Amino acid sequence: MANLTIKDIAKLCGVGTSTVSRAMNDEPGINPxxxxxxxxxxxxxxxxxxxxxxxxxxxxSNTVGVLVKGRNNSFFQGMYTFIxxxxxxxGYDFILxxxxxxxxxxx
Numbered sequence: 001m002a003n004l005t006i007k008d009i010a011k012l013c014g015v016g017t018s019t020v021s022r023a024m025n026d027e028p029g030i031n032p033x034x035x036x037x038x039x040x041x042x043x044x045x046x047x048x049x050x051x052x053x054x055x056x057x058x059x060x061s062n063t064v065g066v067l068v069k070g071r072n073n074s075f076f077q078g079m080y081t082f083i084x085x086x087x088x089x090x091g092y093d094f095i096l097x098x099x100x101x102x103x104x105x106x107x
Contacts, residue, residue, distance in 0.1 A: 004045045006053075013038050024049070065095040 010017045015034060022030050023038040041047070064087055068076060084094040 004047050005050070009038065009041050009045075009047060012041050061093075062091060063093040063095060065097060067097050067099050069099055 006017050006020050010020045013020065013034070015038065019030060019034065020038055021027075023035040024042060064083075066080075066083065080096055084096075087094045
């Protein structure tokens with residue numbers, strides 16, 4: 001089965017997607033036989049979790065985004081590198097995005 005999803009695994013095993021997730025993440029509160037059945041299907045079909053989908057469900061991304069108007073503003077120019085370096089020290093990613101506004105102050 002190509003591009004197997006967590007929903008497909010749940011359907012094959014007769015369980016919910018949260019049960020599949022708990023089994024794959026070795027969380028407590030799951031019947032050992034159910035966990036074994038799920039992990040067998042995961043292994044059999046060489047399932048690899050979709051990181052993009054996983055990141056959408058995670059409540060914490062450890063990413064700080066900064067929106068700026070006029071990225072070349074000399075006042076802020078030196079701050080971007082400093083911000084990024086400080087965030088890297090604590091394990092965060094930094095995204096810098098320039099936005100453009102028209103004369104009516106709308107994007």
